[in-house]
Amino acid sequence: MVDFTLSPAHEEIRRRTRDFVEAHVLPVEADRANWDEHDNIADGPLTLLRDKARGSGLFSPQVPREMGGMGLSVVGRAVMYEEANRSIFGPVVFNCAAPDDGNMDVLARIATPDQQVRWLAPIVEGRARSAFVMTEPHPGGGSDPGMIRTTATRDGDIWRIHGRKWFITGAAAADHFILIARTDPNPDERRRHLTAFLFHRDQPGWQILRRIPIMGPEEHGGHCELAFDGLEIPDSARLMGVGEGLKVTQIRLGTARLTHCMRWLGLAKRAMSEAQSYIARREGFGVRLADRESVRLLLGGVALNIQIGRLLTMNAAWALDQGSFARKEVSMAKIHVADTLHQAADMAIQLNGARGYSRDTVLEWIYRYARQARLVDGASEVHRMVLADAYGREGDAFWSWGA
Incomplete structure (x- = not known):
């Protein structure tokens, strides 16, 4: 049975994450005095927000509870990470930003107990990067x-x-x-x-x-x-x-590639929100931008691609939770969501005009960030080769339902 309803536990995590971002992270992001010279959150504000997130039980979601984390499944992470990246600073506040996110995940899964005490615990606690x-x-x-x-x-x-x-x-x-x-x-x-x-x-x-x-x-x-x-x-x-180094990379990168997609979906939705907010009040030649058919078509196309990306990401997350390497599922999500993030940022800037191109909004940040999405953790062309190889082996079974 296919069921896309979130469990009560995952819905609670989604709501708590969204509320925390709204109440605490977005106000910090809005004040450029809280940014460092590399366009990230400065260490002082980050430390304060991390303390609040830790106190709210929203910290290190990828690590089992017995190791100090939230113990979320991959599906649970998909729910949380999308909400976390409503703010460009959200993932690092919740200790689920790359590369720490993937490193914690792989160390929790394959490191020895002594190695976990020495190398993993300080990252989980936020004392080390x-x-x-x-x-x-x-x-x-x-x-x-x-x-x-x-x-x-x-x-x-x-x-x-x-x-x-x-x-x-x-x-x-x-x-x-x-x-x-x-x-x-x-x-x-x-x-x-x-x-x-x-x-x-x-x-x-x-x-x-x-x-x-x-x-x-x-x-x-x-x-x-x-x-x-x-x-x-x-x-x-x-x-x-x-x-066994190649095995280590395969264990780490499969889930890490997908967690990129989870976060990118949150950024794409943020770009949509910035576009919708502006066109709802901006008029030109006596007509609101939101009422123009050409604008509505742009928004509808991006909304469609975001939802496709969410379904691909959830499908891959479910497969990983079933114990599959989910190589083709992750590759499909990676290709599509990377393209969608760039499309969403580009569309939002276009609808905001010069305002979107300026630093008066976060859109230019998202646009610059989005270009790396088609490169990191395997270029899109490499993932298309993965899909072609899978189809060559599987034929019609490529489209089978299940993990």
Whole structure:
């Protein structure tokens, strides 16, 4: 039976999140004095809001209750994250912004109990930030992890890391890092050639070369280029087995890609709200913009695509909750929601005119942010290849109902 009714528990989370954003987060966002130089919320206001969110029981939703989180299922996260991103600052307030969100999720699922105490708990509590260190400059690995060139060489109980990484989100503010490196030197080995490791920012043998300038607003800690020149990591800080780094990335990135979609839907709905509010009162040539057929067609088209994105996202969330990797479901959501976010921001700016292009509204922020959506966690073209491969294998079964 297909049922899109939210459970009472999920509806309560949705309402509480919406009310919190309305009462506490949007007023802080509206005052530019609360922004930092990178167009994110400054640390002072963030700390105050996080304390309120924690006190309201709306903090670290992706982590099981016994580890200090809310213990939400993937479907529950979809409900909450969409409401959280009614404000551009919402996800980081609730401790469900990338990259911490995906890092907490994977550490909660696969780290050893000792590793969870050392590496996970401080992130869950909001005392530390984290980064996921995988992407490399050419000719290293990007969407194809088989090309990763950063090496981890074993010497007894120590691994020594050499190589370069870049576009590492949050690195400049991170305390804890998950690193993916090559441990099998055989260039023809592309399945068990990678291993995942944990390290702290204070360990010697690595450095941030630069914070890479980007066109959009930045997460806390920016997008950085890193160099490793003999970083020593004890084997006790290895995540899963030797040669299981690709498995770690698959476990992390499947859900992380979908949580991007959850948040982006909230931003797309915010753009719609900004557009609707303005056209309802703006007149031109004696007619309200809201009464013009051309404007109504624009709004209707975006509303349609947002709802399609919500259904694709919920379908993928449900599949993940059933234990499926949901590769094609996540890829479909990722492609569609990334396109829809850009469409919604562009439409809202167009209807607001020069006001939308200015910093008098949040729309230009959303527009700049939206362009990365078709690139992060796999470019849209890569996800279309995933779908083509799935159809090639499955044929008509590609459209079967169920996980």
